[in-house]
Every structure is written in structure tokens, then in C-alpha cells.
Amino acid sequence: MVAEQSGEIVKVAGPLVIARGLPDPRMYDLVRVGPSRLMGEIIELRGENASVQVYEETGGLGPGDPVFPTGGALSVELGPGLIESVYDGVQRPLDLIRESEGNFITRGVEMPGLDRAREWEFVPVAAEGDQVEEGDILGTVQETPVVEHRLMVPPGLGGRVESISGGTHRVTDTVAVISTERGDVEVGMFQSWPVRRARPYRDKRSPRRQLVTGQRVIDTLFPLAMGGTACIPGPFGSGKTVVQHAIAKWANADIILFIGCGERGNEMTDVLLEFPELIDPYSGEPLTKRTVLIANTSNMPVAAREASVYTGVTIAEYYRDMGYNVALQADSTSRWAEALREISGRLEEMPGEEGYPAYLGTRLAAFYERAGYATCLGSDKRTGSITVVGSVSPPGGDLSEPVTQATLRVVKVFWGLEDRLAFRRHFPAINWLISYSQYLEEIEKRWSEDINDDFKQMRSEAMSVLQREAELEEIVRLIGVEALSPGERLVMETAKSVREDFLQQNAFDEIDAYSSLRKQYLLLKLVMTFGLEARKALEEGADILEIIRHPLRERIASAKYVREDDLEELEALTGEVVRAMKQVAEGVPGREAVVPDSAAKKERERVEKIFETY
Numbered sequence: 001m002v003a004e005q006s007g008e009i010v011k012v013a014g015p016l017v018i019a020r021g022l023p024d025p026r027m028y029d030l031v032r033v034g035p036s037r038l039m040g041e042i043i044e045l046r047g048e049n050a051s052v053q054v055y056e057e058t059g060g061l062g063p064g065d066p067v068f069p070t071g072g073a074l075s076v077e078l079g080p081g082l083i084e085s086v087y088d089g090v091q092r093p094l095d096l097i098r099e100s101e102g103n104f105i106t107r108g109v110e111m112p113g114l115d116r117a118r119e120w121e122f123v124p125v126a127a128e129g130d131q132v133e134e135g136d137i138l139g140t141v142q143e144t145p146v147v148e149h150r151l152m153v154p155p156g157l158g159g160r161v162e163s164i165s166g167g168t169h170r171v172t173d174t175v176a177v178i179s180t181e182r183g184d185v186e187v188g189m190f191q192s193w194p195v196r197r198a199r200p201y202r203d204k205r206s207p208r209r210q211l212v213t214g215q216r217v218i219d220t221l222f223p224l225a226m227g228g229t230a231c232i233p234g235p236f237g238s239g240k241t242v243v244q245h246a247i248a249k250w251a252n253a254d255i256i257l258f259i260g261c262g263e264r265g266n267e268m269t270d271v272l273l274e275f276p277e278l279i280d281p282y283s284g285e286p287l288t289k290r291t292v293l294i295a296n297t298s299n300m301p302v303a304a305r306e307a308s309v310y311t312g313v314t315i316a317e318y319y320r321d322m323g324y325n326v327a328l329q330a331d332s333t334s335r336w337a338e339a340l341r342e343i344s345g346r347l348e349e350m351p352g353e354e355g356y357p358a359y360l361g362t363r364l365a366a367f368y369e370r371a372g373y374a375t376c377l378g379s380d381k382r383t384g385s386i387t388v389v390g391s392v393s394p395p396g397g398d399l400s401e402p403v404t405q406a407t408l409r410v411v412k413v414f415w416g417l418e419d420r421l422a423f424r425r426h427f428p429a430i431n432w433l434i435s436y437s438q439y440l441e442e443i444e445k446r447w448s449e450d451i452n453d454d455f456k457q458m459r460s461e462a463m464s465v466l467q468r469e470a471e472l473e474e475i476v477r478l479i480g481v482e483a484l485s486p487g488e489r490l491v492m493e494t495a496k497s498v499r500e501d502f503l504q505q506n507a508f509d510e511i512d513a514y515s516s517l518r519k520q521y522l523l524l525k526l527v528m529t530f531g532l533e534a535r536k537a538l539e540e541g542a543d544i545l546e547i548i549r550h551p552l553r554e555r556i557a558s559a560k561y562v563r564e565d566d567l568e569e570l571e572a573l574t575g576e577v578v579r580a581m582k583q584v585a586e587g588v589p590g591r592e593a594v595v596p597d598s599a600a601k602k603e604r605e606r607v608e609k610i611f612e613t614y
């Protein structure tokens with residue numbers, strides 16, 4: 001028997017192992033380390049030494065232990081069965097590992113990403129004799145009640161379909177044979193793809209369609225486009241995870257990828273318990289039927305955390321290639337960057353800012369660049385998208401730290417969470433004064449067709465009121481609220497209503513957790529109509545206190561709890577507000593008789609100025 005060729009360990013440093021004597025080692029090759037064959041990946045070659053990051057605990061390994069080459073790169077299996085799975089950072093099914101190995105994951109277990117025993121019904125789309133090219137759809141499998149899995153001709157392949165067989169198959173079965181210039185190629189139910197290489201597409205276009213998340217501050221103020229990129233930096237406990245869970249639950253994407261990256265295990269447990277219970281508002285099916293979870297919690301090996309974002313985005317690309325809109329969440333990219341830092345430190349690389357490697361920015365950019373709205377491979381020129389949302393956990397909430405800065409350079413949407421708001425229990429604690437979306441202009445154009453002509457106008461008025469409030473707050477802080485004119489007080493009141501009755505949204509309330517875009521529009525219209533009509537009443541000489549204390553305001557405050565089925569209630573309430581404010585104005589005694597004296601005229605001009613931007 002010929003002995004298996006192997007190298008040997010010369011040094012172990014935490015998750016990093018230095019090996020020597022590996023036959024023909026290449027960067028990013030997958031190797032098996034030690035007698036129990038732990039998974040590892042070559043991440044540096046220096047002289048005859050190969051540095052291997054190991055995806056499992058390295059305790060017990062020592063110099064002289066063997067390292068076996070596998071000849072391949074770290075790859076994921078792409079085929080039916082991905083949806084509803086829960087994987088670790090290198091695509092090992094966590095639930096299956098637990099089942100077979102008990103609660104203590106035995107090291108070195110080889111567990112394929114796709115279930116070998118499960119049977120799928122394959123329905124061919126292509127027929128014998130068809131000419132097909134890379135990306136063409138050969139047939140479909142109903143993966144879950146909501147996801148039709150499209151089996152595609154793998155990238156780089158094309159030719160004539162020699163045979164294709166519908167019916168029940170396992171993932172390892174051959175379903176088609178394609179005759180190519182290089183001979184016949186068997187195509188199975190799954191493809192392998194190296195995670196560090198982006199999957200090919202025809203071209204990328206600029207994102208246009210809105211990714212509706214059901215979160216009002218996001219969708220109305222700082223919207224995200226399908227195929228876009230966003231980041232949520234926020235201090236400890238400010239609500240990053242809650243926002244990302246909300247997006248994963250409610251976004252109008254076809255497929256959801258959630259990567260729990262170095263976060264607490266109980267948060268992932270929450271997801272696992274909650275998602276199967278929740279019903280997708282778009283399909284009426286449990287949310288898990290369109291979701292893939294990747295969990296690499298803080299207690300799991302740090303190298304696998306580094307890999308987890310690539311595993312996730314590669315799976316996302318695969319569904320994009322089918323023509324789906326995928327929304328990918330990474331929580332938190334700071335923990336990922338810390339993994340990078342730890343490994344870089346072990347490699348004894350020259351540290352950059354705050355000990356992060358100099359290539360932190362390039363790596364982050366490369367990850368976010370895998371997002372996008374693309375024309376996919378395949379002769380039908382279908383389109384698909386990957387939207388990437390990453391949370392960032394800057395220590396102490398200091399946005400000038402390297403991970404936040406590097407992220408802000410690449411993403412197009414910034415939702416800045418703030419302690420001050422979270423303390424006041426204003427959730428989502430997204431600061432409207434610092435956040436932005438570079439997709440706003442494109443998305444607003446669509447609102448006039450899809451929702452209403454004045455949505456854009458309402459939004460910009462709301463933003464102006466919020467900005468005016470910030471300026472007026474300064475005055476109040478310095479001189480007190482008495483210094484404000486009635487017009488200014490009204491601006492403050494309107495801003496308060498925008499904040500409390502519109503922006504604040506309780507992720508844990510059955511109704512409030514999700515607002516359709518139409519509901520968002522109607523609610524904003526209600527709040528802003530109050531502001532505009534009250535202003536008119538004020539101009540007619542009404543008393544500011546009567547306006548502020550009007551009983552209808554309580555009903556405005558609870559309007560967010562109106563069900564999606566009863567949205568006409570919001571329109572009716574808006575009508576009531578208009579009438580009520582007219583009454584307030586009409587109730588002013590001797591209104592007609594009063595000739596505005598110069599003081600009143602001055603006041604009027606002052607108020608008008610305030611509302612100029614409004």
C-alpha cells in the first residue's frame with residue numbers, strides 16, 4: 001500500500017498551524033490537519049512553510065503531526081437542500097452534527113453541506129438535443145413551498161444536451177449529460193464552488209428596485225435598493241441585531257441569508273426558535289422556507305468565522321444566479337474583522353491601524369463588491385440581486401475606528417445607531433441626522449408610480465422638520481422653550497410626532513413590527529397633514545396650545561397599530577385631522593374683524609420663514 005503523502009506540523013499558534021513538506025501546496029488549498037483530520041486552509045506560503053488556518057479547535061495538535069493535502073480549495077456545495085439549513089462557517093450542518101455527535105461537536109467530522117439521502121423531484125426544462133450554455137436552466141426542483149430551485153449548467157460549460165432525466169434523484173445523482181468540445185460532461189444535482197472566488201455573471205447594473213424591509217425609518221427615510229449595500233454601525237446594545245433580524249424577517253427578498261458572525265449563541269438560538277413560527281407576509285409560509293442560516297458564534301473557532309462571510313455570500317450568489325433577489329445579513333462584520341486581526345497577528349504580519357492588517361479595507365471592499373444587481377449567466381438573460389447589510393460594532397460607538405471607516409468607504413447606505421436614542425427607548429435607534437442612502441433618488445422616482453405622487457414630498461418635509469427641530473433644540477437648551485414662537489413650537493411638535501408616531505417602531509409588537517410601504521406612506525401623510533393643517537390654523541390666529549392639546553393627537557399616536565387590512569382607517573383619520581384643524585381655526589373669535597397689526601404680521605412672516613423648507 002502506498003502511504004498517503006503528507007506534510008507535518010512544525011508549530012501551532014492558536015488557530016494557526018505551520019506545516020512543512022506538503023506536496024505542491026497552493027494558496028487557499030484545503031488541508032486536513034492532525035490525526036483527527038481537522039479542516040484547515042492554507043493562507044500563506046513562505047519558503048517551504050505553509051500557514052494553515054484551522055477551522056476547529058487546535059488543542060492537542062503538536063509538531064510532527066501529519067497534515068494531509070486535499071487538492072481542492074475551501075468550497076461550498078450548491079444544490080437543493082440549502083434552504084432551511086443551519087450551517088457553521090464552513091458549511092457543516094450544525095443541526096446534523098449535533099444530532100450525530102451530541103452537544104459536543106467532535107472535531108474532524110466530515111459532514112457534507114447537502115444531505116446525501118434526501119430525495120428530490122427533478123423536473124427538466126431543457127430537452128435532449130438542446131444547445132445549452134453556462135447558466136442555462138436545465139430543470140427545477142421544488143426546494144420548499146416557496147423556493148423553486150433552478151438547476152443550472154455550471155459556469156464554463158456548454159454544449160448539446162445528450163440526455164436528461166426527470167424524476168426522483170438524490171443530490172449526488174447525474175441528471176443530465178452535456179456533450180461539449182472536451183467530451184461528455186455529467187451534470188449532477190449540485191455544484192461545488194470555491195468560496196473565495198465570486199461566481200460569474202453577465203454584467204452588473206445599478207440597483208433600482210427598493211428592498212422593502214417593513215421598517216419605516218429605513219424604507220421611508222434611508223431606503224435600500226435590491227442589490228445595494230448598507231451598514232449599521234452602533235454601540236453595544238443599540239439595536240443592530242434587532243434591525244438585522246427585522247430585515248431578515250420582513251424584507252421582500254426571495255431568499256434570506258443570515259450570517260451570525262461571532263455574536264452570542266443565544267441570539268442565534270432566538271432566530272432558530274422564532275423563524276419557524278413567523279409567517280412571511282409575502283408568501284404566507286414560515287420564514288424558514290426561504291432562509292439559510294450560518295452561525296459562527298463567539299464560542300466557535302475564529303478561523304471559521306473568517307470563512308463564514310464567504311460561505312454565505314457564495315450561497316447567495318448561487319441563488320442570485322437562478323434569478324432571485326437575495327438579502328444577506330452579516331452580524332457583525334467587526335467580529336469578522338477581529339478574526340482577521342487575530343490570524344494576521346499569528347502570521348506576524350505588519351499590523352496597520354489598531355492592529356488590523358493593512359488589507360482590512362481591501363477585504364471588506366471585496367466582500368461588499370459581491371453584492372449587486374446582475375444580469376445572470378444563461379441565454380434568457382434573467383436578472384438577480386444580492387443585497388448586503390453588515391452591522392459594525394465600533395468600540396465605544398466611535399465611528400472613526402478602522403472597521404467603520406473602511407466600511408463607510410464602500411457601502412451606499414448608512415444607518416447610524418445611537419446610544420442616546422436607545423437610552424430613550426427610541427427604537428430603531430437610527431439617528432436621522434447622520435444617516436443617509438445613496439439610492440434615495442432612484443427609489444423615490446418609483447414611489448410616485450407605485451405609491452403616490454406626494455410620497456417624496458412628504459418625506460422631504462419630514463426630514464426638514466426633523467432638521468429644524470435639531471436647530472430649535474439648541475435654542476431651547478440655551479434660553480428655554482418660552483423663547484420659541486408659536487410657529488416654532490409647532491415645528492417642534494410636528495417633529496415629535498414624526499419621531500414618536502412614525503419613526504419609532506416596536507420590533508416586538510405583532511402589528512408594528514412590519515409596515516408595508518403603503519402603510520408607511522399613509523402614516524407619514526397623517527403625521528405631516530397634522531403639521532401642515534395646524535400651521536394653517538395657526539396662521540389664522542388659532543391658539544398653539546389648543547392645537548398641541550387637540551384630542552385627535554392621541555389617535556395619531558396609535559395609528560401605527562392599524563392593521564394592514566384596515567389602512568383606509570388611516571385615510572379617514574387624515575380627513576378628520578384636516579376638518580378638526582379647520583374647526584380650530586374657525587373657532588378663533590372675531591377672526592375676520594382683526595386687521596393684522598405689525599406685530600402679528602411680523603410673527604406671520606417669522607412662521608412662514610420656518611416653514612419655507614417645510
Ligand SMILES: Nc1ncnc2c1ncn2[C@@H]1O[C@H](COP(=O)(O)OP(=O)(O)OP(=O)(O)O)[C@@H](O)[C@H]1O
Nearest residue numbers: 235236237238239240241242427428505506507508
Ligand atoms: N426595534 C426595536 N423595538 C424594540 N426594542 C428594541 C428594538 N431594537 C432594539 N431593541 C432593544 O434593544 C436591545 C438590544 O438590541 P440588540 O441586541 O439588537 O443590540 P445590538 O446593537 O445588536 O447589541 P450588541 O452590541 O450586543 O450586539 C434589545 O434586546 C431590545 O430590548
Ligand SMILES: [Mg+2]
Nearest residue numbers: 240241242263
Ligand atoms: Mg448584536
